[in-house]
Amino acid sequence: MDLPQPSHIPHVTGDALTTGVAIEGLSKSFGSLRVLKDVSFTVKPGEIFVLMGPSGSGKSVLLRHIIGLEAPTEGRVLVDGHDPMVEDTRGHVRMALVFQDGALFNSLSVYDNLALYPREHRLGSEAEIRERVMHALQILSVEKAASKLPSDLSGGMKKRVSIARALVIQPQLLLYDEPTSELDPVMAATIDEIIATLKDEIRVTSIVVSHDRDLALSIADRVGFLMDGRLIHIGPPSGLKAPEDPRIADFLNPKIDIRNPRFKSLEA
Amino acid sequence: MKQLRSILEGIGSAIFLMLRSASFVGTIPSQFARVIEQCYLIGYTTLPIVAILCFFVGSVLALQAGYSMQDFQAQQFIGSLVGLSMARELGPMMVSILLAGRVGSAVTAELASMKVYQEVDALVTMNISPERILVLPRLVAVLVMMPVLTIIANLVGWYGGAVVCRYTGFIAIGPESYFAAVRHVVKFKDVFDGMVKAEVFGFAVVLVCCNIGLNTRGGPREIGASVTRAVVASLILILVLDYFVTKVLI
Numbered sequence: 001m002d003l004p005q006p007s008h009i010p011h012v013t014g015d016a017l018t019t020g021v022a023i024e025g026l027s028k029s030f031g032s033l034r035v036l037k038d039v040s041f042t043v044k045p046g047e048i049f050v051l052m053g054p055s056g057s058g059k060s061v062l063l064r065h066i067i068g069l070e071a072p073t074e075g076r077v078l079v080d081g082h083d084p085m086v087e088d089t090r091g092h093v094r095m096a097l098v099f100q101d102g103a104l105f106n107s108l109s110v111y112d113n114l115a116l117y118p119r120e121h122r123l124g125s126e127a128e129i130r131e132r133v134m135h136a137l138q139i140l141s142v143e144k145a146a147s148k149l150p151s152d153l154s155g156g157m158k159k160r161v162s163i164a165r166a167l168v169i170q171p172q173l174l175l176y177d178e179p180t181s182e183l184d185p186v187m188a189a190t191i192d193e194i195i196a197t198l199k200d201e202i203r204v205t206s207i208v209v210s211h212d213r214d215l216a217l218s219i220a221d222r223v224g225f226l227m228d229g230r231l232i233h234i235g236p237p238s239g240l241k242a243p244e245d246p247r248i249a250d251f252l253n254p255k256i257d258i259r260n261p262r263f264k265s266l267e268a
Numbered sequence: 269m270k271q272l273r274s275i276l277e278g279i280g281s282a283i284f285l286m287l288r289s290a291s292f293v294g295t296i297p298s299q300f301a302r303v304i305e306q307c308y309l310i311g312y313t314t315l316p317i318v319a320i321l322c323f324f325v326g327s328v329l330a331l332q333a334g335y336s337m338q339d340f341q342a343q344q345f346i347g348s349l350v351g352l353s354m355a356r357e358l359g360p361m362m363v364s365i366l367l368a369g370r371v372g373s374a375v376t377a378e379l380a381s382m383k384v385y386q387e388v389d390a391l392v393t394m395n396i397s398p399e400r401i402l403v404l405p406r407l408v409a410v411l412v413m414m415p416v417l418t419i420i421a422n423l424v425g426w427y428g429g430a431v432v433c434r435y436t437g438f439i440a441i442g443p444e445s446y447f448a449a450v451r452h453v454v455k456f457k458d459v460f461d462g463m464v465k466a467e468v469f470g471f472a473v474v475l476v477c478c479n480i481g482l483n484t485r486g487g488p489r490e491i492g493a494s495v496t497r498a499v500v501a502s503l504i505l506i507l508v509l510d511y512f513v514t515k516v517l518i
């Protein structure tokens with residue numbers, strides 16, 4: 001039986017991870033469906049790791065393993081040497097995940113969505129919490145939506161609010177699931193800047209799932225490429241400019257052939 | 269075989285959920301606002317129909333009793349019959365059934381949608397235990413509200429019986445002698461036993477509904493399926509528990 005956790009989390013900024021994230025021979029099956037197949041890589045403290053790959057290749061599932069929402073079928077995940085599935089780990093390491101579709105609390109206003117974490121963990125007076133929350137909302141220019149309910153937001157605003165909610169946690173490890181997918185180019189660039197700034201200033205370790213090659217080129221320290229549940233490539237972002245692997249090349253620069261369209265060959 | 273297994277699994281996970289929630293009892297004072305909110309929801313949603321339903325349950329009891337007793341000239345015992353039946357059985361039973369229909373279904377729908385839309389996952393990643401902030405306040409609130417609702421159910425039911433006795437031609441018993449009969453047989457223990465029942469049923473209903481809600485998997489369609497399952501499970505549970513609790517209390 002687990003005892004109640006002390007609701008105290010040290011929240012000094014600038015305390016980077018010590019050993020980073022290690023993924024060792026991770027495989028995951030849902031029933032007979034094998035989603036991840038023997039994935040291994042490490043992410044160093046303070047690094048920005050961008051994970052790319054086609055839809056359905058298992059990127060979201062991989063992130064869910066790193067934050068401890070999913071148990072590996074085989075292999076293991078270590079965050080700073082701890083198993084993220086264990087409740088204690090979340091007391092030691094501050095982690096946050098920006099969910100692909102936001103996962104905002106629908107019954108709470110935007111403000112309360114952000115304030116929930118500091119309130120529950122008693123990270124200061126209501127005034128201090130207010131400052132912290134409004135600051136995060138301002139960074140993403142959604143402070144005007146503070147009193148709205150998530151259902152009244154546009155897709156891009158939801159995404160920004162969920163990024164702001166992750167920032168309020170002041171995480172040491174921040175996982176983003178397609179943070180820029182619903183945003184206009186200016187906002188997407190802002191997100192890139194946020195990720196890079198967090199790394200430069202407080203050495204936040206980031207793992208970013210994205211289809212955005214510009215994002216990878218501009219901020220990534222390393223890029224991993226997941227295809228069909230396997231990590232088929234890992235290396236510096238410069239490798240994306242002229243990828244050697246034809247699968248990656250085709251994914252990044254799909255050639256449009258009007259006379260012989262893809263969907264025709266799919267129908268056949 | 270598969271059915272039996274899923275029932276046993278359900279019981280197991282409900283007990284586990286109860287223990288997990290119980291491990292957070294120390295946080296109740298800090299969650300006072302949530303408990304009050306849940307008390308309000310439980311009371312507000314069930315009180316009007318509890319009142320209407322129990323008024324008519326009391327009335328029908330009196331009417332049936334009066335009809336079958338008129339040959340024996342035993343109308344003066346109607347108060348005793350209505351009084352005891354409401355306090356020991358029908359009051360707690362009706363309140364629990366309405367709780368399952370109105371509160372249980374809403375709880376399951378809410379938690380199931382939180383689960384399906386990954387809000388529960390988001391809580392876990394924030395190191396906020398869903399059992400602590402979603403389940404515990406509801407369990408505490410139902411324990412607080414069940415006795416209140418049961419007392420009201422009893423009073424309204426007795427009163428319904430009195431109205432019928434007064435205005436039905438072949439019964440024609442005044443409120444004084446009706447309530448004298450109620451007072452004569454209904455002891456504090458009867459009312460108390462009824463409240464114990466109500467507490468057990470209410471707790472079980474909310475626990476099972478939370479458990480089914482939190483164990484919802486899949487897409488939005490599953491929310492509806494979970495609600496149905498939760499209400500059916502609650503009703504069966506009430507009737508089964510009724511037998512055992514009655515046996516213990518007698």
Ligand SMILES: Nc1ncnc2c1ncn2[C@@H]1O[C@H](COP(=O)(O)OP(=O)(O)OP(=O)(O)O)[C@@H](O)[C@H]1O
Pocket residue numbers: 030033035053054055056057058059060061062100
């Ligand atoms: N809980 C689950 N149960 C069963 N199958 C699942 C579950 N979660 C994911 N899958 C399956 O795992 C595979 C990978 O899903 P995942 O969400 O990780 O893809 P993705 O790479 O994030 O794709 P996208 O870019 O479209 O978000 C899919 O085939 C999906 O159907």
Ligand SMILES: [Mg+2]
Pocket residue numbers: 059060061100177
């Ligand atoms: Mg995904």
